[in-house]
Amino acid sequence: MKILVVNVNTTASVTEAIAASARAVAAPGTEIVGLTPSFGAESVEGNLESYLAAVGVADAVARYPDPFDAVIQAGYGEHGREGLQEMLDVPVVDITEAAATTALYLGHRYSVVTTLDRTVPLISDRLLLAGLDRRCASVRASGLAVLELEQDPARAVAAIVEQAQRAVADDHAEVICLGCGGMAGLQEQVRAATGVPVVDGVPAAVTIAESLVRLGLTTSKVRTYAAPRSKRISGFPVGG
Amino acid sequence: MKILVVNVNTTASVTEAIAASARAVAAPGTEIVGLTPSFGAESVEGNLESYLAAVGVADAVARYPDPFDAVIQAGYGEHGREGLQEMLDVPVVDITEAAATTALYLGHRYSVVTTLDRTVPLISDRLLLAGLDRRCASVRASGLAVLELEQDPARAVAAIVEQAQRAVADDHAEVICLGCGGMAGLQEQVRAATGVPVVDGVPAAVTIAESLVRLGLTTSKVRTYAAPRSKRISGFPVGG
Amino acid sequence: MKILVVNVNTTASVTEAIAASARAVAAPGTEIVGLTPSFGAESVEGNLESYLAAVGVADAVARYPDPFDAVIQAGYGEHGREGLQEMLDVPVVDITEAAATTALYLGHRYSVVTTLDRTVPLISDRLLLAGLDRRCASVRASGLAVLELEQDPARAVAAIVEQAQRAVADDHAEVICLGCGGMAGLQEQVRAATGVPVVDGVPAAVTIAESLVRLGLTTSKVRTYAAPRSKRISGFPVGG
Amino acid sequence: MKILVVNVNTTASVTEAIAASARAVAAPGTEIVGLTPSFGAESVEGNLESYLAAVGVADAVARYPDPFDAVIQAGYGEHGREGLQEMLDVPVVDITEAAATTALYLGHRYSVVTTLDRTVPLISDRLLLAGLDRRCASVRASGLAVLELEQDPARAVAAIVEQAQRAVADDHAEVICLGCGGMAGLQEQVRAATGVPVVDGVPAAVTIAESLVRLGLTTSKVRTYAAPRSKRISGFPVGG
Amino acid sequence: MKILVVNVNTTASVTEAIAASARAVAAPGTEIVGLTPSFGAESVEGNLESYLAAVGVADAVARYPDPFDAVIQAGYGEHGREGLQEMLDVPVVDITEAAATTALYLGHRYSVVTTLDRTVPLISDRLLLAGLDRRCASVRASGLAVLELEQDPARAVAAIVEQAQRAVADDHAEVICLGCGGMAGLQEQVRAATGVPVVDGVPAAVTIAESLVRLGLTTSKVRTYAAPRSKRISGFPVGG
Amino acid sequence: MKILVVNVNTTASVTEAIAASARAVAAPGTEIVGLTPSFGAESVEGNLESYLAAVGVADAVARYPDPFDAVIQAGYGEHGREGLQEMLDVPVVDITEAAATTALYLGHRYSVVTTLDRTVPLISDRLLLAGLDRRCASVRASGLAVLELEQDPARAVAAIVEQAQRAVADDHAEVICLGCGGMAGLQEQVRAATGVPVVDGVPAAVTIAESLVRLGLTTSKVRTYAAPRSKRISGFPVGG
Structure with a gap:
């Protein structure tokens, strides 16, 4: 299975460290892909930066071109997890x-x-x-x-x-x-x-994401995390 | 005093209705300015759209060129208020x-x-x-x-x-x-x-914003809502 | 508009200080009337004195002869606010x-x-x-x-x-x-x-009372704060 | 031992019924004295009446001339128990x-x-x-x-x-x-x-009051229910 | 009336001290019977020992041969009270x-x-x-x-x-x-x-147990504490 | 790794079904061992039976002769998990x-x-x-x-x-x-x-137990779940 591990800040070396930490615990057969937002703060230490990260993470995931089985949002105390759950059909785990x-x-x-x-x-x-x-x-x-x-x-x-x-x-x-x-x-x-x-x-989230996939479980779509309704949205995804 | 009333969606007619509602209750001498985000959803009805609105609202306020005395975030149940509080020195009121x-x-x-x-x-x-x-x-x-x-x-x-x-x-x-x-x-x-x-x-928020200004009170900057630390941020404000 | 600001103790100099504080923030056109209970403790520092104040404040308001638009109960942590809300049709604000x-x-x-x-x-x-x-x-x-x-x-x-x-x-x-x-x-x-x-x-309560009046809002009468039922009551209001 | 059972309203027949109910469960040797406030509402069905009852009950107890071992406040959901606890050295039980x-x-x-x-x-x-x-x-x-x-x-x-x-x-x-x-x-x-x-x-309160007396326990006086401080108070007890 | 006071540990001298403490406050006519579990820990200081005590206490009560009016479980913070409530028709009080x-x-x-x-x-x-x-x-x-x-x-x-x-x-x-x-x-x-x-x-529990008996009240049997359903159970009571 | 999955009741066919459910999701290399208590109720549907199960489960685990890596207590809403955590150095998961x-x-x-x-x-x-x-x-x-x-x-x-x-x-x-x-x-x-x-x-617990083992995490022993103190305990393990 493939798990996207998305950093909340734009510092690529942090993404690397997080991905390495994730790989260290991943089960055989689990591929870890580290993603870095294309915009936002080099480190997220407050609400404004965290809201920007929420969009940055969603953007990075929305523009990821290949299939994947789960997403880990690798920021502690950050905004954004609920948006990913609406956007995706695969499990989302916040660290x-x-x-x-x-x-x-x-x-x-x-x-x-x-x-x-x-x-x-x-x-x-x-x-x-x-x-x-x-x-x-x-x-x-x-x-x-x-x-x-x-x-x-x-x-x-x-x-x-x-x-x-x-x-x-x-x-x-x-x-x-x-x-x-x-x-x-x-x-x-x-x-x-x-x-x-x-x-x-991060490693805790990897085992949880893997577990949800193995159990065949994903986000409930009946209410809070239903897919966004069809409507006019501008500026998202931000683009490449 | 001047109060910015910021719509969370990109539908200008909604902004107009909100601003009119605010003006109807505003005290003599209070100027209401309605702002519409330059990107985001035409209506905000979920987390993904709300996170986008959080950034859209902050962006609209950050790029507003003139002085103002308070900001009202005119979305019900939306993300973003805490970010405005960090960004600004004037009171922020969520409806x-x-x-x-x-x-x-x-x-x-x-x-x-x-x-x-x-x-x-x-x-x-x-x-x-x-x-x-x-x-x-x-x-x-x-x-x-x-x-x-x-x-x-x-x-x-x-x-x-x-x-x-x-x-x-x-x-x-x-x-x-x-x-x-x-x-x-x-x-x-x-x-x-x-x-x-x-x-x-909306009218409730107008009277609260006016009251905070009259009382000489604004957001505490000692901890949660301290100004963002100086750092490298890309993609915000979004531009225009 | 006229707002009654009712002290909870019987020390007139405290009433004066409170009323002055209220006037300092009141909007143009707002008249502040300070009231002192005709009985009770010179300072309220406990439950027994506070319960006495609850009746003393209600009594002072009940015997106030002229119309008014809102009442502020100017005691911190005191009993009594709910009784005023039953008794009156105008907004009541506890400091x-x-x-x-x-x-x-x-x-x-x-x-x-x-x-x-x-x-x-x-x-x-x-x-x-x-x-x-x-x-x-x-x-x-x-x-x-x-x-x-x-x-x-x-x-x-x-x-x-x-x-x-x-x-x-x-x-x-x-x-x-x-x-x-x-x-x-x-x-x-x-x-x-x-x-x-x-x-x-006190000043916070003044702006809130003014706001409620301006918004045309007052206490809900459907349940908790419905007017007292018609019945035989002795000893209240206390005197004349 | 002697227990005062204080009605919250001024209807003597209710006092009688309450006292009879208390006596039916009281231990041998327990004397039940029913007290009726000398002022207040004939029935207590709201906050204003309840605050008046709080003072009426305290007044009735304060003017009771003989020694007693415990007090029961026989009103459901009423204000006033904390004031009695300050005023007295014997246990107070609210029904x-x-x-x-x-x-x-x-x-x-x-x-x-x-x-x-x-x-x-x-x-x-x-x-x-x-x-x-x-x-x-x-x-x-x-x-x-x-x-x-x-x-x-x-x-x-x-x-x-x-x-x-x-x-x-x-x-x-x-x-x-x-x-x-x-x-x-x-x-x-x-x-x-x-x-x-x-x-x-009422009977539940009788057994609890008796139990506290038998256990030699009464209200803690170190903080919340310390005796009222010495000060000028007018209008209480109301008199007789 | 007769009240069983059941120690949670197997140290008989503790049972004696507890029973003496209970007797010191018991009303005239109340007989206190101290029971010691026939198995378990000499002192209960943790969950494993406490779960063992839960069964040990239930076992001691189940095998007690004579009628009784109430049971006190004399262990602080221990498991087991709910099981006694299911098993018995008389009041159960945990200290x-x-x-x-x-x-x-x-x-x-x-x-x-x-x-x-x-x-x-x-x-x-x-x-x-x-x-x-x-x-x-x-x-x-x-x-x-x-x-x-x-x-x-x-x-x-x-x-x-x-x-x-x-x-x-x-x-x-x-x-x-x-x-x-x-x-x-x-x-x-x-x-x-x-x-x-x-x-x-312990003395507090004695007065509460006596009170419940005097008030004619015992455990509700409509749901949580209904008698256990008829079924095959092995190993309980543990035996003698 | 080897995980003990312990049924809370004494019905072996239920143990089999639970173990089969566990095996269906277990990772390659995970051995699932189903255990049945040697005493207790054929089905656990109340507190008394559940307390008996708490001891029965602990007993079954205590007498299991071989090494194992984690324990799952397979009863819903049952007592006992905390005792296992004290008794063992490997992770314990309640379903x-x-x-x-x-x-x-x-x-x-x-x-x-x-x-x-x-x-x-x-x-x-x-x-x-x-x-x-x-x-x-x-x-x-x-x-x-x-x-x-x-x-x-x-x-x-x-x-x-x-x-x-x-x-x-x-x-x-x-x-x-x-x-x-x-x-x-x-x-x-x-x-x-x-x-x-x-x-x-059950399958959820299997993935969590496996995850804890993979992460090298087990029960904290600094306070609540420290190993039982050395003392005289009779009747446990129950024997066999």
Whole structure:
């Protein structure tokens, strides 16, 4: 099967890292295709950028020329997943939700450790909408920007570990979710330092997407995610 | 003061109706400017179209050349308000929330009567995010599409009144919110037929925007709605 | 239009301060009338006093001889608003709710800074009843009694600022509501010291009351706030 | 021990019926004293009347000359209990809450059947404040006014049974609470007709008040229900 | 009347202490019978042991040869109460819930102080299921194991008092519930040290069980707690 | 990898059907082992039987002699999952939760269609504990007992389809979960008749268990699910 893993920002090296992380866990026979939006922000750290990403991701998927079996939106706490579900007949998995539902199987409560403080409310909002907030102990910020994660992984690990340890000690989290698509690859180091399970949303989303395909399940089309009605739309897809 | 009232769809006649509705309630000295996105759907009735509208509205505001004092996003249950709040230093009011907070002053519970069944979850989600869901008795669909409201107002009133009456009788609503920017002007007819207060989001939003300006209050910039960080963004504003 | 602004305590100087705060924001043509209950506590800082105030406020309004267009109950976290809504055909606005709905437009979460610790649960309860609790980050006490605010404004500002800063730093509030009718006038000083929007309930309530009148909206009479049934009642209104 | 059972309305025959119901379940050695407010409504069926009752009940208790061990506020969904808790050092039990906590031991969910539709929101609000709402399946109105219950008990039973049966069938209630102090004595007839446990708040409150006294427990005075601060209060107690 | 008080663990001395605590508050004429499961853990401090206790308690009750009027399950935060309700026609009271509903009458919010940190989530979960969580300020662990309470009461009191004081100061609790059946007897010392009401679940449950019997109320059999259907069951009761 | 799929009842033919359903979706290389408790009820349809099943399932797993990689508890709405998590170091997946988290990816809200009305509250309670209740539109009963499903599959499909259609039309469900381990195999027929995605918990759980193993994730041992403390336990494992 072929799964599109779509980065929410326009930084190709982040797309590469995400795709590599996805490939590392993909089942034999699963092809991972990384897509980068053709417009938008080099890193998504706020609502305006996230709304632009919602359109950018939908655009990249709409213009992808070949068949595929599932789509993963690889941004943490971002807008846009519902639009993809309307547009497509194949399953759509958001990594924020993938990490959260995976964490539910591992402990009584989980925390998310993300990048900047300003992105905390976006993640909280998405978990609220997804109905996955009640067992979320906290969403904590490491203070690092998205692109800093890539530039200085050692510092990133240290900052994430510090917040993860506080989440366990103070917020009673028993599982940590890495709250940024760009944290792919840091999972094992954070786990080793904290002693609790650490969930990276990208590989979690890969197994969920594969599972939905294997189970023959896809988005319900009876109401919320019915295909858009036929009408005049200008400016989308944005074009190539 | 000058208030931008931004339609979420690209149908100029809807923008005109909304602006007229806003002007009808605006205080002396308030100038209402109606804006129409330069791209997007002719009517917004789903998530994909709504995400496109989020960018379309932000784009129209970003490219508006003159100073203004507040912005009203005139779409019911639509994405995008948070992005405007980051982008601007003046107050931003969404009509979904304006109708809801106004309704809270008028009765114990309120219901929303909207257009198509598929837009019900969008409105519910926005009320949930806004923390305005607990006193919402129901969100009900009239079954009419956005553009049908304009084409056949008598039928629209009848369909809205039917759902409003059910909301009062079955869901214990005491106030009705008109759940579509395109319902501007139907308020009095629905009130007469149902005997309960009927809130139209556009005029409600005008008074709230004016109030915020008069009170000298605007969006907090300490966290969620801080201005976007300086970074490389392509494709926005879209141009023109 | 004429708006009655009713103090909940019997201290006339507080009524004066509240009325002055209301007048400062009232639109041209709006007449503000301050009313003081003829019985009750000199300051309301608990449930027993608040229930007495509920009757005292209703009594003062019931005996007011002239027509009026709206009523503001100028007590934070107090009982009584629902009774006024039954008794009257004009809009009733409680400053606790006015501050809260105003704050919702300004940030992701708001906190209330009030007087004594014992009044915190009253405010929390009223926000819960009003369905405005979910985006309330915290209700914090400055430790000052109601009448101390008037006696030593500088100390009041310092105590409020300290709690407001903690609300922003520890509770993730982005907006502060001044949680006492007697804090009228401190808004600008608290804003300057904290850097976040500060909402004073009295002026917020004035703009909301004016807005409801301008929108032609008043309390729904179909159920909860229907006029009291005809029956034998003794002892109310209390006197003459 | 001596327990004051305070009616919320001024109809002495209702006080008598309530006191008789209390005495029927009281332990040997428990003296039940029925009190009637000296002012207020002959029946309490709304917020204004309920706020007046809050003061009337507090006044009746404040002027009661002899020692007592506990107080029961015998009104369903009424304001005022918190004020009594501040004023007194002995336990205070509200029958709305007494019926609800008793019902929790008897089934998965309970419903309340009350008098008029307009009192439903008052009861819902009190259950919400009490934190007893989640297992409440519904609050239903029989359509009978308080004083009609006394005038035509057979019709009252029929109307209550009809709503109780709907609560069981449609709302999945497994227990019924009689939602009016004036329903004292109808419990057995409603149980026989419905086959589910029926809780009358007055006897339930008697056993709870007795239990608290036997356990040596009374209201916590550290915060919410601390005694009122010393201050100038006029008009209370109302006098005699 | 006769009440069975069933310990959840197999340590007979704990059963004795619990039964003594129950007898100390029981009304004249109430006979307290302490039962110990014939299998299971010597102390119950986790889910596996608690599920075993659920069956052990049901087994002990099923094999009790004489008539009885009510059953108290004397374990804090344990599984099993619902099964007893199905099996029996007499009232069943769990001490976790008994302590909580009693606490609701005494203050605005209550906290539970229990034994080990690992039992906190069990208690939280039971309060959530019981619909008694909203006014629970916190569940705190003293760090002492169940059997340590008995071995070193002075240390137990000190550890419980420390957490109780933090609950009052930091979590705004106004009442403390002793969160372990084995804490019977420590109530007065903790109250003296903290100044707030302290609820011990066992005596609270005795008064509630007696009250239900006096009120002629027992478990609803219409749905959730209907008697088990006739079917082939092996291994239960476990035997003698 | 080897996954134990444990039936909650003692009917071996149900174990066979469940195991077959699991094998049908298992990845190449996954070995499915069906286990049947050695004691308990032939069908689990209530709390007492479910608590017995909790111990029966734990016993069957504890006595399984060979290594394994994950455990699936194949009962809908049953007690016991938390105990397995304490006892084991490998992932544990409950089919109630597996169906629910899978459904979250497929529609805005899901409903569960189960067997008897009396099991509805058990399922609701487990979804509440799991934090998966908010997007659950309803839990509906088909009226068929567990063993009737096997005896008359055509009648079972008809009864399930009827409730599923009501869930979609009346409760706004967009996805249906088959609420009984014994419904394995009916998925396709129900989907064909309703037009919405239908999730069977057993295959869903298989893919989730496989995913957790592939991701190298297992239960957090820092708090709630730490291994039981060393102590004297009698009667478990039950033997054999």
